[in-house]
Amino acid sequence: MNRFIALQKIVETGSFTKAAQSLGYTQPAISQMIASLEEEFSIQLLYRTRAGIQLTLEGEKLFPFIQNTILHQQLLEEAVEEIKGLKTGVIRIGTISSVSSQWLPSLIKQFQQHYPNVEFILYQADYTTIPELINKGEIDFGFINPDAVPHQDTIFLKEGELKAVLPCNHLLATLPSVTLEELSKEPFLLLEEGSLSEPLEAFKKKDLQPDIRLRVHDDYSILAMIEEGLGVSILPELVLKRTNYQVTILPITPTITRKIGILSKEKQMIPLASKYFIQFILDHIDLLS
Structure with a gap:
């Protein structure tokens, strides 16, 4: 299992050195793990390019199975922890x-x-990714707008x-x-939030076409550009609650x-720690602005 985890980390970082640092091994130890795995499989799994370490074609075919093996091992370990009570775990959130x-x-x-040893990993993403x-x-x-995935089950929050x-x-300010x-x-x-844009949907319902000059993936970059007078925008009130940008915020009618x-x-595939955290969110939903 350690060899699988090492391979996963090398693919993630594109580097033996970075993988070793992340997992607390020496680089020779990581290299030996991969060599042992390749010898056992009689398949070359990785090759070096200018962009870093990448999977071979054979490695790409095997990698999803390796990821699933790691996941199921994690689920097994967390099921054991569930029996004993949640003490550790990793929560990965988009x-x-x-x-x-x-x-x-x-x-x-x-x-x-309540659970001081649980680790969080946050992936900044959008409605598509x-x-x-x-x-x-x-x-x-x-976290996603349920309207962006109409054919999938979601839990509505706010x-x-x-x-x-x-x-x-x-002049409009x-x-x-x-x-x-x-x-x-x-x-x-x-x-830009991926497969769904609430402002564009609102314009579309009114048969209006906004004069789009810039598309940006970050709310705060947009606020900085508005502060410089580059244009106007429509943003969630949630992100505007704590901002020091010199801009004017107005309600929209309707x-x-x-x-x-x-x-x-x-x-059945959600790790125990994430199950606990999702329930924790639902239990504290009234405290969310």
């Missing part, structure tokens, strides 16, 4: 920036007061308002609220909202 900056710090802090990461087994669950964000000196018609005439900075829910692996 998250959008508004959730990772506003919800998760407090949730993780409170959870670790979160389902992909779940399907690949790289994360246990993720619905929040989207707000218009404008430069402070913008003096209004009590703005409409989509008014925003569609301005240079628009679009937050109101636009965004749903947030949880998409996860099949129940």
